[in-house]
Amino acid sequence: MNLMLYTSMLPKTLAIFWWGSREIGFVSCLVQLFFVHNFTAVESGVLMAMALDRYFAICHPLRHSSILSMPVVAALGSLVLLRGVLMVGPACFLLHRKAFCQHRVISHSYCEHMAVVKLVCEDTSVNAAYGIFVAFAVSGLDLTVIAVSYTMILRVVLKLSSSDTQLRTFNTCVSHICVILTFYVPALFTSLAHRFGHSIPQHVHILVAHLYMLMPPTLNPIIYGVRTKQLRDKIVVLLKQRGILPVSVRHQLSL
Template structure:
């Protein structure tokens, strides 16, 4: 690395992302599962958006929130993976200072948005199970729109201080980030000024936002479980519990790796750095990949609509396409062969 990257400077024009420290020789091999996870996430979430859009019976609060989750799951991996792959494949780790702060903002903003979406989905399940007769009157479309807007504004406003705090600090040691992307704490640790404000604010977002979200989700599901166990028959309990199981699986897949990675960044000083970086990548790729699989497999309406699309619409589309192509070829053949004989 050149001396310009380690000599004193006030504000760097660029940062250098190293990738996964200690695993540089395995970067190409690590990129393979990353690409597979990203491809599944993109294909699965686009499929969810497509199915909900074309099926009128799915135009309800639960599926509107699911579409918001799919959009978030498209943005999160896309915000990190292209740059990560350029590091793995081409050793191109240079990123503009403003671009680094923009990437930081999008990553953490959509993590907070996704957490808020899970709270909104938990509230929807609570109303649907505990107050089924009032569900359509409580969660009307304007109410759902306001909840969605509140979730987005909360994420955008709470994360806004991250890039501003990072920009105002001097970086007089190095511009080398031992990471695959501009994660908040990885950038803050490079500053040569007092970083306690950034650290404390990051903890505030972690505990007072994610912690409160987990608390509200837990309270919702306690009430939901009480309502389920009060149902008269076993079949009714199993059917009702089945409608919530997919949401519970998605919540666990999102919060457990995220909380573990965030706490390990601040308190896991004895953990190898490469493990920090791998965990940070996994929680940004794992949940977006699993969510469409979980909801597609566990949500009966989506599963049936997807099967109907392939079993009925698919053959019709293909037969129409190939039939039209055959007709066009026949007309061209007739023009070429019969035309001159006329």
């Protein structure tokens, strides 16, 4: 999902920085806007589904495979994809019906919804209201499910008798929590800043909007990779060969 989200804006971004191609057709802009926000909504749904998976794996381990069977997972994935299409589609339709001003310069390197809305010469209160509704409907629902899931997980973990068992159990969720933070923090900031952060400098908007697109696909492999023992062993061997790893650190990483 990260790959599809990144691919939806990467070709045009590279064309801007490499070849100075600073123009994009209106229909192409709407198509890019649809895919960027649709895949964002889908990725949010995937993170929510992963939280549910961890909840059933920790709180109901004996029923995990029966509850989250392949048909259930396929149906959940289809619903998440359908939700993204149904939520983002009307936003593109509303923009298509608007009249745009002579000044049609987007400050971002991709077509972000509120950045395009700001180019409209008509009243955009409906567009802005629908955009904030989608943001809260998607992120609000998913974050609520994630919060409830981890609250239940925390309750189960705290009831375990051994502190080592508690640590190992909750340790399985650390990677997912880090991915959630790298995805939602920039996404919510850029969504709210466009609507309420009028005093925030423009370059901050642009920087956070790009971090919102680039951080998850860049950091996710690292976050999940450091949890893989085989990869850690390979890194230790490489650092040993270069002689830049202290003996004490070698021993800790090999545990």
